[in-house]
Amino acid sequence: MGDTATIQGAWQDQQEPGEAVVAAGASTAYDMESGEISSARAFTRDFLADVQAAHGVSVSSRAAETAQLVVSELATNVVKYAPGPCLLDLEVRGNTLTIAMWDSGPVLPASGHADPQRVGQHGLEIVLAVCQSFEIRRQPVGKRIRVQLSLQEDPHDDPAGRSPWGLP
Numbered sequence: 001m002g003d004t005a006t007i008q009g010a011w012q013d014q015q016e017p018g019e020a021v022v023a024a025g026a027s028t029a030y031d032m033e034s035g036e037i038s039s040a041r042a043f044t045r046d047f048l049a050d051v052q053a054a055h056g057v058s059v060s061s062r063a064a065e066t067a068q069l070v071v072s073e074l075a076t077n078v079v080k081y082a083p084g085p086c087l088l089d090l091e092v093r094g095n096t097l098t099i100a101m102w103d104s105g106p107v108l109p110a111s112g113h114a115d116p117q118r119v120g121q122h123g124l125e126i127v128l129a130v131c132q133s134f135e136i137r138r139q140p141v142g143k144r145i146r147v148q149l150s151l152q153e154d155p156h157d158d159p160a161g162r163s164p165w166g167l168p
Helices: 037-055 061-081 123-130
Strands: 006-016 019-031 085-093 096-103 133-138 143-150
Touching: 019 037, 037 061, 037 085, 061 085, 061 096, 061 123, 061 143
Parallel strands: none
Antiparallel strands: 006 019, 019 085, 085 096, 096 143, 133 143
């Protein structure tokens, strides 16, 4: 496996007076020249299972599958457009999963225009559709993409899950 480092941790924050929020995080590094997309998916799946087992955080099957899809799409973009070192950070706070991926590529991704004739290149569009937030930041070297998704089911079957902000 191409993991060059893995760091995990857990802590408790105070969200409201008297209401503890369990938070957990894990980071790993890959050399995406070797195309370790499946390793990144497995890391995400194992992290969510650990958070659920160790901290009692409810993780819906939809959230687990969506998180793996998002990581897969982000990792695929690294392989295609910025092969080389890649850092994957996962963090759960309350009922929200944050996925952050850094790569050394200087070019920021852009979503394509809707085109029913286009085959492929829909990864970023998928990520935008299933995540509650999306952020790209240039770094001194490369870029960092950060997304968030809910670990709760949405009663309206929104693929991004229930909003932690109480929005419909």
